Amino acid sequence: MISEKEKRDNCDSIRSLTSLLCEYTSNPLGVDVAQPRFSWVIEHSERGQFQSGYRVLVASSKKNLDSENGDKWDSGKVASDESMNVVYTGSALESGKTYYWKICVWDKEENMSRWSKLASFEMGLLNPDDWKGKWIEGKGYGESTCFDPFQGKTTKIPYGYLLRKEFSVKKDMLRARVYVSGLGYYELRINGNKIGDSVLEPGWTDYKKRVLYSAYDVSKYLRKGKNVIGIMLGNGRYIKAYGYGSPRALLQLNVEFTDATTESVVTDESWKMGQSPITENSIYNGEVYDARLEESGWDIPFYDDSDWDQARKAEGPGGKLVSQASFPPIKVTKIIQPVEISNPKPGVYVYDFGQNFTGWVRLCLSGTRGSKVNIRYTELLREDGMLNAVPNRGAKATDTYILKGEGKEVYEPRFTYHGFRYVEVTGFPGTPILESVEGRVVHSAVEPTGAFICSNPLINRIHKNVLWGQLSNLMSIPTDCPQRDERMGWMGDAQLVAEEAIYNFDMAGFYTKFLEDIGDSQAEDGSVPDVVPAYWSLYPADPVWGTACVIIPWYLYQYYGDRRILQKYYSGIKRWVDFLSSKAVNHILSYGKYGDWCPPAHIKPVDTPIELTSAWYYYHDALILSKIARILGESDEAKKYSQLSSKIKEAFNKKFFKDDHYATGGQTCNVLPLFLDMVPEDKQEAVLKNLIDDIVAARGTHLNTGIVGTRYILDVLTKYGRVDIAYELAVQTTYPGWGYMLREGATTLWERWEHLVGGGMNSHNHIMFGSIDAWFYKVLAGINIDPAGPGFRRIIIKPYLVGDLNHVSASLKTIKGMVSSNWKKSGRSLVLAVTLPVNTEAKVSVPKFELDNVTIKESGKVVWESGSYIEGTAGITDARENEEYVTFSVGSGSYSFEIECEK
Numbered sequence: 001m002i003s004e005k006e007k008r009d010n011c012d013s014i015r016s017l018t019s020l021l022c023e024y025t026s027n028p029l030g031v032d033v034a035q036p037r038f039s040w041v042i043e044h045s046e047r048g049q050f051q052s053g054y055r056v057l058v059a060s061s062k063k064n065l066d067s068e069n070g071d072k073w074d075s076g077k078v079a080s081d082e083s084m085n086v087v088y089t090g091s092a093l094e095s096g097k098t099y100y101w102k103i104c105v106w107d108k109e110e111n112m113s114r115w116s117k118l119a120s121f122e123m124g125l126l127n128p129d130d131w132k133g134k135w136i137e138g139k140g141y142g143e144s145t146c147f148d149p150f151q152g153k154t155t156k157i158p159y160g161y162l163l164r165k166e167f168s169v170k171k172d173m174l175r176a177r178v179y180v181s182g183l184g185y186y187e188l189r190i191n192g193n194k195i196g197d198s199v200l201e202p203g204w205t206d207y208k209k210r211v212l213y214s215a216y217d218v219s220k221y222l223r224k225g226k227n228v229i230g231i232m233l234g235n236g237r238y239i240k241a242y243g244y245g246s247p248r249a250l251l252q253l254n255v256e257f258t259d260a261t262t263e264s265v266v267t268d269e270s271w272k273m274g275q276s277p278i279t280e281n282s283i284y285n286g287e288v289y290d291a292r293l294e295e296s297g298w299d300i301p302f303y304d305d306s307d308w309d310q311a312r313k314a315e316g317p318g319g320k321l322v323s324q325a326s327f328p329p330i331k332v333t334k335i336i337q338p339v340e341i342s343n344p345k346p347g348v349y350v351y352d353f354g355q356n357f358t359g360w361v362r363l364c365l366s367g368t369r370g371s372k373v374n375i376r377y378t379e380l381l382r383e384d385g386m387l388n389a390v391p392n393r394g395a396k397a398t399d400t401y402i403l404k405g406e407g408k409e410v411y412e413p414r415f416t417y418h419g420f421r422y423v424e425v426t427g428f429p430g431t432p433i434l435e436s437v438e439g440r441v442v443h444s445a446v447e448p449t450g451a452f453i454c455s456n457p458l459i460n461r462i463h464k465n466v467l468w469g470q471l472s473n474l475m476s477i478p479t480d481c482p483q484r485d486e487r488m489g490w491m492g493d494a495q496l497v498a499e500e501a502i503y504n505f506d507m508a509g510f511y512t513k514f515l516e517d518i519g520d521s522q523a524e525d526g527s528v529p530d531v532v533p534a535y536w537s538l539y540p541a542d543p544v545w546g547t548a549c550v551i552i553p554w555y556l557y558q559y560y561g562d563r564r565i566l567q568k569y570y571s572g573i574k575r576w577v578d579f580l581s582s583k584a585v586n587h588i589l590s591y592g593k594y595g596d597w598c599p600p601a602h603i604k605p606v607d608t609p610i611e612l613t614s615a616w617y618y619y620h621d622a623l624i625l626s627k628i629a630r631i632l633g634e635s636d637e638a639k640k641y642s643q644l645s646s647k648i649k650e651a652f653n654k655k656f657f658k659d660d661h662y663a664t665g666g667q668t669c670n671v672l673p674l675f676l677d678m679v680p681e682d683k684q685e686a687v688l689k690n691l692i693d694d695i696v697a698a699r700g701t702h703l704n705t706g707i708v709g710t711r712y713i714l715d716v717l718t719k720y721g722r723v724d725i726a727y728e729l730a731v732q733t734t735y736p737g738w739g740y741m742l743r744e745g746a747t748t749l750w751e752r753w754e755h756l757v758g759g760g761m762n763s764h765n766h767i768m769f770g771s772i773d774a775w776f777y778k779v780l781a782g783i784n785i786d787p788a789g790p791g792f793r794r795i796i797i798k799p800y801l802v803g804d805l806n807h808v809s810a811s812l813k814t815i816k817g818m819v820s821s822n823w824k825k826s827g828r829s830l831v832l833a834v835t836l837p838v839n840t841e842a843k844v845s846v847p848k849f850e851l852d853n854v855t856i857k858e859s860g861k862v863v864w865e866s867g868s869y870i871e872g873t874a875g876i877t878d879a880r881e882n883e884e885y886v887t888f889s890v891g892s893g894s895y896s897f898e899i900e901c902e903k
């Protein structure tokens with residue numbers, strides 16, 4: 001009999017176990033989930049493979065793990081194909097402890113893999129009692145003003161300040177961890193070093209409900225002898241205008257010594273506080289940095305802080321402390337150089353980055369002490385070459401740097417950010433050159449997981465604009481825009497592009513946190529606000545906006561197989577739907593505020609009654625709730641909400657359906673019921689015709705939809721057999737359309753279909769029309785989740801060969817591994833290459849080009865001929881045809897299907 005070990009060593013076909021994630025994160029620090037979940041990806045050399053079992057070991061030391069001693073948890077061999085979000089069920093995990101884990105798996109032939117490489121996770125401070133320090137604050141060193149457009153008033157906000165603590169390390173250290181939060185924004189420094197590469201920490205939350213902290217391994221920054229911790233504090237969103245206070249910080253440094261003892265340094269009244277060179281600082285207005293106030297050496301030992309003030313104990317913000325461990329922090333992700341510098345007026349220098357983006361600039365200069373340089377940021381230029389700051393509305397978007405006059409000086413802001421393409425520099429000592437300024441691209445550093453390219457350059461450019469626009473609007477929450485005096489978590493904008501974001505980026509950690517924000521904001525009556533966190537108290541949300549609390553958990557389940565999210569938010573979703581029910585009359589929900597926002601030529605919807613979008617989303621939410629209830633085994637409630645949705649549908653049709661169209665016959669009015677199969681079957685064709693007549697005949701193949709209709713129109717046309725029209729809309733270059741924006745010079749997407757340069761609602765970097773990008777992946781590349789197998793357990797690959805396209809290539813790094821679809825028409829043949837990870841099954845549809853009797857080969861071998869499936873190819877188990885496609889049932893692996901597409 002061969003031993004387990006021999007069997008494992010024989011199994012070279014399981015090539016490797018990769019992407020070992022704990023709570024969606026590789027080797028996270030500061031996990032505060034009591035039972036974290038593990039995921040992994042299997043690479044296998046054979047096709048059609050799946051995992052028949054797994055074993056997870058979690059140990060309290062590397063040594064134990066190496067000797068296969070899972071002293072915290074040994075799952076034993078579990079017969080299961082689950083490779084995502086496997087829940088830890090070992091003994092209780094302790095605060096601050098590091099754990100090591102590895103896995104092995106069995107493939108479908110019961111071959112056992114080698115053990116994976118070691119991975120780790122470290123727990124955060126799990127109990128309130130683990131925090132030994134106090135929130136501390138300092139006195140004010142001055143104040144500036146900040147205008148809030150929602151409240152229509154100007155409030156005062158304090159200047160930034162510094163906190164400092166000198167302490168001694170007397171013994172040999174084993175390791176050191178810092179747990180820290182500082183509101184609204186902080187930068188942590190130890191012995192002269194900035195800790196971590198995140199900026200604008202912590203992520204925005206409703207601080208009365210939840211405050212995010214970060215955990216850092218700072219072992220290498222400390223030394224035996226004297227050490228200094230410094231914290232720079234700024235306002236961020238922790239300001240009186242939103243019901244909070246003035247900046248404050250909480251920190252705990254835990255040092256473990258080689259003699260097994262520990263010591264902590266925590267924030268308390270023994271800390272010193274001093275004035276910061278960052279005086280004025282506000283998200284909207286920018287930052288003033290007076291380099292003359294720099295205290296050289298303030299964050300290293302032996303600095304004389306005797307004239308600094310004593311820090312004061314502060315009230316805690318009220319919210320519970322939650323770790324940012326699995327939440328992608330904001331970072332400077334890219335550095336870009338300006339493409340042009342101009343000098344439209346004496347002393348005024350304007351830089352063009354050629355790209356609208358979010359962040360700030362770094363300025364390099366030298367000059368006399370006290371000279372003042374202003375950096376203004378805008379998205380647009382005026383005809384005369386000067387900045388057009390009107391679209392920034394109340395946001396001053398200006399950083400000011402006052403020189404200390406000591407040779408070369410380098411400045412970049414810390415506690416603000418801007419949305420811009422152009423930068424104006426005035427007061428520059430001497431003449432700036434192109435290299436005096438460098439752009440820092442800043443946003444939540446979500447991992448790019450999608451890639452898309454095709455043979456149509458316009459589509460590639462739309463895709464690129466969507467990527468820039470999406471990233472610009474991930475600033476610890478999904479924002480509407482990055483430039484003007486809003487930058488709020490408008491939930492409508494967020495929900496309409498969530499699928500696009502998920503196709504392009506790893507959004508699991510980001511949305512997990514945003515759902516907590518939504519949960520925090522839910523009111524007693526079940527309503528949620530339009531903006532989350534509810535810095536502006538806008539209750540109840542327009543149903544189009546509020547639906548974010550339903551659709552985002554649903555997507556996390558669909559795309560990441562995250563069942564825990566459904567469990568966690570099930571009651572919140574129910575409360576929201578019940579709230580909608582309480583407002584509905586005879587199953588019609590008519591309240592609403594914005595509806596199909598920003599259709600062509602308008603801000604408010606014109607052709608789509610607000611009550612239609614509200615009533616439709618009521619149906620949408622009740623329907624999804626009934627599905628969630630079914631998944632969670634709540635069969636009575638599944639039935640209840642499914643019956644409710646049927647009644648809503650009936651009422652919707654009764655109220656809005658008129659012979660061959662809905663309500664006004666506006667595009668969105670017809671698109672929505674078609675999308676959710678609400679149209680009586682015998683009327684579908686008529687409604688579709690009505691929609692197409694409006695698009696094609698009445699509007700010369702243009703859409704006439706706001707953000708809601710735009711999200712669904714391409715999907716609907718595709719679903720009902722008119723992908724050709726969907727494609728024409730996508731590549732339309734005349735107004736209104738994405739191509740028009742690009743033609744007019746857009747480098748991101750606009751808030752409005754029009755090219756506007758005035759004030760009001762006119763952002764040039766809104767993401768809400770970015771939903772089209774998901775359609776590129778789903779339809780042009782044809783990569784889709786199959787709802788029957790969430791988390792990409794089942795996949796549908798069905799590309800549409802449409803218009804002038806002759807090549808599309810897309811890939812997605814999913815939680816199961818890499819999925820790709822790549823098709824190319826060349827000469828008379830089409831090749832469709834597909835990659836599917838282990839543990840997945842797919843239906844791969846190869847287009848037939850309306851030809852009878854097609855022959856399809858896979859890697860040179862005939863798999864379909866004369867209307868029949870030819871058995872015998874590894875990984876392919878079946879094939880069926882319909883009028884347009886031959887659809888193969890396949891398992892994991894890489895395939896290359898080839899078909900003659902012309903006679």
Ligand code: BGC
Pocket residue numbers: 480481486490491492493594597766768
């Ligand atoms: C925001 C939008 C938002 C809308 C709701 C605007 O000011 O920028 O994107 O969804 O208000 O009315």
